[in-house]
Amino acid sequence: MQAAENTDQNQEENPIDMKDIVSLCKRRGFIFPASDIYGGINGFWDYGPLGTELKNNLRDYWWKSMVTTPPVGPDGHPVQIVGLDSAIIQNPEVWVASGHVGGFSDPMVDCKETQKRYRADHLIALKPKEESSPWIAIIEDDEEFLEKRLKKTAKGKSITDFDQVNLTDVDLADYGKILAPDAKEVGTLTEPKEFNLLFETGVGASEQDKTTAYLRGETAQGIFINYKNVLDSSRVKMPFGIAQVGKAFRNEVNPRNYIFRSREFEQMEMEWFCHPDEAPKWFEFWKEERQKFWQKIGLNSDNILMRDHAADELVFYSKGTCDIEYKYPFTAPDFGELEGIANRGDYDLTQHQEHSKTKLEYLDPERNNEKYLPHVIEPAAGLTRGVLALICEAYTPDPNRPSGVYLNFDPKMAPKKAAILPLMAKGEHPVIAEKLYMALREEFAVDLDIKQNIGKRYARQDEIGTPYCFTIDDETISDGTVTARERNTMAQERIPLDKVSEYLREKLK
Ligand code: GAP
Numbered sequence: 435m436q437a438a439e440n441t442d443q444n445q446e447e448n449p450i451d452m453k454d455i456v457s458l459c460k461r462r463g464f465i466f467p468a469s470d471i472y473g474g475i476n477g478f479w480d481y482g483p484l485g486t487e488l489k490n491n492l493r494d495y496w497w498k499s500m501v502t503t504p505p506v507g508p509d510g511h512p513v514q515i516v517g518l519d520s521a522i523i524q525n526p527e528v529w530v531a532s533g534h535v536g537g538f539s540d541p542m543v544d545c546k547e548t549q550k551r552y553r554a555d556h557l558i559a560l561k562p563k564e565e566s567s568p569w570i571a572i573i574e575d576d577e578e579f580l581e582k583r584l585k586k587t588a589k590g591k592s593i594t595d596f597d598q599v600n601l602t603d604v605d606l607a608d609y610g611k612i613l614a615p616d617a618k619e620v621g622t623l624t625e626p627k628e629f630n631l632l633f634e635t636g637v638g639a640s641e642q643d644k645t646t647a648y649l650r651g652e653t654a655q656g657i658f659i660n661y662k663n664v665l666d667s668s669r670v671k672m673p674f675g676i677a678q679v680g681k682a683f684r685n686e687v688n689p690r691n692y693i694f695r696s697r698e699f700e701q702m703e704m705e706w707f708c709h710p711d712e713a714p715k716w717f718e719f720w721k722e723e724r725q726k727f728w729q730k731i732g733l734n735s736d737n738i739l740m741r742d743h744a745a746d747e748l749v750f751y752s753k754g755t756c757d758i759e760y761k762y763p764f765t766a767p768d769f770g771e772l773e774g775i776a777n778r779g780d781y782d783l784t785q786h787q788e789h790s791k792t793k794l795e796y797l798d799p800e801r802n803n804e805k806y807l808p809h810v811i812e813p814a815a816g817l818t819r820g821v822l823a824l825i826c827e828a829y830t831p832d833p834n835r836p837s838g839v840y841l842n843f844d845p846k847m848a849p850k851k852a853a854i855l856p857l858m859a860k861g862e863h864p865v866i867a868e869k870l871y872m873a874l875r876e877e878f879a880v881d882l883d884i885k886q887n888i889g890k891r892y893a894r895q896d897e898i899g900t901p902y903c904f905t906i907d908d909e910t911i912s913d914g915t916v917t918a919r920e921r922n923t924m925a926q927e928r929i930p931l932d933k934v935s936e937y938l939r940e941k942l943k
Contacts, residue, residue: 520656841899
């Protein structure tokens with residue numbers, strides 16, 4: 435349990451408050467609570483005009499880095515990766531074979547008093563050093579809750595008066611002594627039970643015809659079940675990859691930390707199929723490539739951690755897993771998962787071969803027609819979690835500018851690359867501005883913003899992270915120049931109106 439211990443350090447190291455980020459994202463149209471006008475729905479989010487642009491930029495850059503211009507492999511040639519877009523609902527047997535129907539679950543405890551349900555592995559039991567008082571269950575990483583709970587249930591005591599034990603490590607015989615997170619009575623928590631995360635739905639028009647199916651819990655399975663179709667229909671040869679971006683659904687017990695853990699989210703996954711002997715080499719290759727990817731789009735290396743899983747953390751079939759973690763404001767000074775890179779062996783193809791009774795072995799012409807089930811390296815990233823990392827990284831408080839904050843996006847990711855701002859809303863200025871806008875918009879995502887005072891318009895562009903603003907004023911009419919303003923430094927310079935495209939192209943290179 436780190437949240438409580440790190441409270442002071444958190445504040446020192448990390449003055450950014452998630453509340454401010456959430457508020458900016460709503461105010462400026464990045465992210466809204468889903469069903470907002472109906473009071474929302476826990477674990478679901480809608481992406482507004484700018485959030486959608488940002489998400490698309492990240493998605494497109496990932497697609498480019500995987501499918502359009504994949505990296506150069508150890509042999510000096512680009513590796514082969516093809517794209518896929520599989521259905522969200524598949525034959526339910528897919529999820530039986532993958533193990534999701536039987537095992538895709540979290541341990542849950544219910545509170546008999548409040549009827550609330552918690553993920554057992556997200557609860558911490560505070561065990562009093564003084565035996566007579568009750569144990570207090572708190573939710574991990576929630577400092578506000580911890581403070582309130584201590585004030586209410588253990589006046590005058592601080593976190594140092596307790597030992598912290600993960601609830602999953604507490605002996606069941608001790609459950610009777612625990613005060614549940616929102617309860618008044620002790621001993622109201624049930625034993626942990628497994629709770630399946632797949633969302634169920636019914637397929638078929640009438641009630642009689644309806645069969646249970648599942649919304650996909652990950653995009654990866656769509657790739658495994660199409661592995662043979664891709665091999666048979668394209669010219670790929672081992673080793674090769676299949677990439678997919680799309681929605682995934684998990685009925686998370688405790689959706690939290692904004693869009694970090696939601697019930698509907700997007701993934702960017704690539705399954706890399708290779709000869710079993712080469713899997714360790716490719717695992718290392720993809721670890722390095724994926725780390726470079728996040729750095730290239732603006733995440734600071736100090737905020738990224740490559741964390742290799744210890745042997746006892748690995749699922750039984752995994753031959754190695756490394757998480758790429760990011761220092762989110764709500765985890766700092768610790769890190770939270772952004773992407774997982776796993777060496778999955780032949781587990782998935784074996785499962786689907788057995789359940790579907792379809793042969794999935796590969797006959798390798800480069801290896802004397804050796805027949806084998808390929809091993810798989812899987813870099814599995816969260817697209818929406820990536821959006822959150824980009825926003826958190828970009829959020830830069832700055833008391834020296836009217837907005838008090840700006841989003842320091844890498845220009846590749848910025849929803850708008852430039853804004854065109856006529857100083858006056860009437861007369862020649864907006865006419866020239868619109869002409870410039872029409873010329874630039876063919877090449878760049880640009881904004882034309884005509885009304886309001888110029889300070890407010892700069893503030894808006896700062897808050898949405900637009901790297902450049904071009905202002906049209908009287909000097910534009912007299913000498914054909916515009917003011918170019920740079921977001922981070924707020925420095926302004928005059929440049930010729932007819933050189934704006936060139937200027938922007940150069941800056942965004
Ligand atoms: N195919 C492997 C797989 O799905 P995962 O670690 O469960 O692995 C991959 O998910 C990535 O998807 C995670 O690293 C995370 O970025 C994202 N992800 C997983 N669950 C999520 C959730 N509930 N909300 C948002 N993103 C999630």
